[in-house]
Amino acid sequence: MSDAEDDRDLMLRYQRGDAGAFDQLYGRHKGPLYRYCLRQCHDPDTAAELFQEVWARIVKGRAGYKPLARFTTWLYQVAHSAWVDHVRRHARRPKLVTGQAQDAPQAEAVAAASAGPPARAQVGQAMQQVLAAIEALPPDQREIFLLRQETDLTIEEIGEATGVSRETAKSRLRYALKKLRTELKDVLGAMPGDTGPDGLAGVTAGLAGEPT
């Protein structure tokens, strides 16, 4: 049974009153959804509020759930809708501080936990630049990029979740990647592909023990 089928089964079980099924479902999706909310809101408190709102809508809307599409698609449709509502509610609020300042503690904490003093400073600064570049993306492009990175949704499913066509989603993703490559040129390293040990990905992945 695939993950998608598992998700559907878990959601249907929760629909029938099995609270344990929701626990499993939540455990699978909480990390990506939380990071999606955090990157979209740039503020941990607001992200937590949005995160909770999304799950509340899922819980309350369980009776109307039909396994016509993947659970992940439905989940991020709900998340997109909740985020749009959040933006509308806070339209007059001044723009929150940049992700660079907000995410710096998180990035530094990751770096500090996995590297020695010289590498820690280098990786921490690079992570801040990565997150700042992502935050600087236009909201529509940033959302597509986040969904692409955080979920296993296809371009078509991403378009379905965000309410745009497949071609639009594809175009936005392309623009987002292009901007990030430009913004992070120095960070990713001069070598093409940036998969070598000198690039950021190589550095961070090596520190985290992941293959590049």
Next chain:
Amino acid sequence: MSNDNTTAPPRDPGDAAVSAAYRSASTEEPPAELDAAVLAMAHREVNGVHVATPRPRWFVPAAVAATVVLAASLALQVTQQSAQIVSEPTYSSAPVADEAAAPRPSDPATFARPESVMDAEPPAAAVPDRAMERRSFVGLEASSEAQADAATAPPLELPVNMTAPAPSPGEGAGTPADRQALANKLGRADAAFEEEQRARQFAPLNYLGGGSVMADAAIREAVDRAREERRDPGTWLEQIEALVAAGDVKAARTEWLAFRAVYPDNPLPPDFPKIE
């Protein structure tokens, strides 16, 4: 995370590096308390406990204030309506006015008119009768809220031969003593008015020689009958002659007195029998 190579944009050599950099930098997880809150909410919903949307802080004070205002308004309105219900019958003058507008058999001015006038409808715009005024006074006396209602009631006219007592500076202020004094004055005026009306009503009968109470009642009934039948003088006199011819002198006399009460100046036929 799967990579859908058939639908994803063509991979640039830098895309993998961007993705790897992002995944390395973005590793946050929701706080434990957030996990607990979401799971608790989900469990409550499944267990049948409705998850209420958190109410804003101003909700409870606003609800309490609204309830208090509503209750006070209702109490005030009910109190005012009760006071109106007590005082309204005092000034329900419409039926009295109708009664006053109708002609009275005891009013010689009305029944002394010629036949054509008698058949006509009484004038609609009759001057408010004194009886109506008198009843208003009685109601005013009976009402415990008379002073308060007098302020909103239309001005009342006293009978012609009576003069309204000029209110003293303190009078009408609403003290119990003032109200009692006013009620006494009105009561005396009412009694005098009743006496005047009674004297006026029976004046024709006394003039014609009406006697006992029973005889007066019989005459009034005869007047009422004639009025109901719209009996003309000639017919009435013929009926009286018939009664005399039949030997019923008592009935003939009653009808004769009634005839004279209604038509005091009507000429009699030369051969009309003498009933006295």
